[in-house]
Amino acid sequence: MENIPSIIQAMLLDNILNTNDAIAVFGPNDAILFSNKTFAGLYDLSVNEVNGKLWQDCVKHSYINETGLKYDTDNIENWLHKANKLRRSEIQRTFEINTLKDRWYLCNETTNEQGYIVFHGIENTRSKQLEIELKNTTEKLTLLATTDPLTNLYNRRFFFMRLKDEINRYQRTDKFISVIMLDLDHFKQINDQYGHKGGDEVLVTFAKLIKKLIRPYDLAARMGGEEFAIILPNTNMHEGQMIAERIRQSLAKLTFKQISPDLKVTISIGGMTSNSELNASKFTLKSDNALYKAKNNGRNQVVWCK
């Protein structure tokens, strides 16, 4: 420092005091020994109010008054306990904080051997906003690419991706996977009689029914038109047939009163169970063949591929 001319030192200090970066120095007991305006602003306090205060008192002040920084907790003592475990846990620590007004700071804390901390927070609100926008857009695009917009079930492409994953997952295990293909009976007649809107309503109601009847780890997809498919992981033939039968019977019992007072719809179902020796296309081809038989045998029934 001695080598730095005092005028430069004054300029640097002036910069530290007035910069938009949040800068502070904490003593080993977490008393704030130095802070600039931006740092004090994080707790909605002035520099004079912050300097000399314990850091935890600044935190409590802003938490109780709901001002300054955002704390994702409903118990500030617990929050402080966790934060104190992290503070001084490393010589250099990087983390992000955000304010109730949604300003973000990328923070760095450097701890010296005596336990003093130099805190430096750089505002990164714009890049954080872009990161959040990108995440939201990616989520929306993923949803669009993987789901059927009418029924909100997964689409054909995602069905095959997941079936391949499931088959790989079960490789070298003795567990079974079942796949069922479902096709609404005489759906063309429903469209003809009640219009495309009536047909759509049947598809949406049926999709909701499937979701209610399957387990959280099963995967239901709309393969196109009035054809659906369900992957039933870790499911043997007997269990698969029970689930398929449950879906068939539940639909047969339902009356689509919102479309017509006594409209009933039935479904034909083809199923296939295997350990992971079949690939995804063979799996669905065999379930499709079983479905074809169910249609030919008179519809409204479950046929399992032997």
Ligand SMILES: Nc1nc2c(ncn2[C@@H]2O[C@H](COP(=O)(O)OP(=O)(O)OP(=O)(O)O)[C@@H](O)[C@H]2O)c(=O)[nH]1
């Ligand atoms: N409302 C509605 N109809 C659709 C949609 N996609 C396909 N369809 C109709 O679904 C009908 C399917 O008819 P078909 O393939 O002849 O089958 P089906 O009448 O169900 O006869 P079976 O399957 O043999 O019992 C066609 O009339 C398609 O136009 C859709 O998204 N909404």
